[in-house]
Amino acid sequence: MIRKATKEDLSIITEIEKYSFESSDRFSSRVIRYHIKKEKTFVITKDGTVIGYMILVYYKSNIRIYSIAILPQFRKKGYGTKLILHALDIAKKMHKKYLSLEVNVHNKRAIALYETIGFIKQCRIQKYYHGKVDAYKMHRFVKNGNIG
Numbered sequence: 001m002i003r004k005a006t007k008e009d010l011s012i013i014t015e016i017e018k019y020s021f022e023s024s025d026r027f028s029s030r031v032i033r034y035h036i037k038k039e040k041t042f043v044i045t046k047d048g049t050v051i052g053y054m055i056l057v058y059y060k061s062n063i064r065i066y067s068i069a070i071l072p073q074f075r076k077k078g079y080g081t082k083l084i085l086h087a088l089d090i091a092k093k094m095h096k097k098y099l100s101l102e103v104n105v106h107n108k109r110a111i112a113l114y115e116t117i118g119f120i121k122q123c124r125i126q127k128y129y130h131g132k133v134d135a136y137k138m139h140r141f142v143k144n145g146n147i148g
């Protein structure tokens with residue numbers, strides 16, 4: 001099940017982040033709390049327990065997947081895909097044109113997953129992470145995948 005995150009989810013989201021990102025790439029609790037308040041943070045649950053989350057940011061024409069992670073033991077089971085398809089659904093309902101995201105160029109698993117879902121690399125952003133590591137900016141049009 002996917003639902004909006006509440007402030008009670010703050011500690012589990014922080015925990016999932018710890019298992020998913022290098023310390024320098026994690027958001028502070030304050031930042032996560034801010035996004036939960038904005039009601040654009042979603043959690044995915046299994047048997048009532050939160051196993052993953054996704055933070056979205058809404059723009060005029062697009063929705064940006066700002067952060068997404070699944071607890072390691074629940075990866076490769078389709079939950080990440082479910083969260084992204086949920087974002088796509090929101091984008092459709094809000095008549096946005098596309099979904100966008102930035103991904104570390106070394107994060108092969110995430111890039112492969114995004115490409116499977118129809119994202120394409122738009123450009124490479126030099127030194128996006130801490131002025132050191134490059135990112136790909138990727139997007140997926142809401143209508144007709146890449147073609148629309």
Ligand SMILES: CC(C)(COP(=O)(O)OP(=O)(O)OC[C@H]1O[C@@H](n2cnc3c(N)ncnc32)[C@H](O)[C@@H]1OP(=O)(O)O)[C@@H](O)C(=O)NCCC(=O)NCCS
Pocket residue numbers: 020021068069070071074075076077078079080081082102103104107109110112113114116
């Ligand atoms: C990136 C991330 C969110 C993906 O979540 P996930 O739940 O593992 O994603 P899915 O299970 O939907 O898809 C992952 C792969 O498993 C495969 N898969 C999905 N269901 C499967 C199943 N039942 N059996 C076997 N494989 C399966 C998918 O085809 C996909 O393969 P691909 O990598 O070759 O495209 C997760 O790996 C993660 O939390 N990583 C650390 C944080 C991170 O890097 N976030 C992204 C920052 S931009």
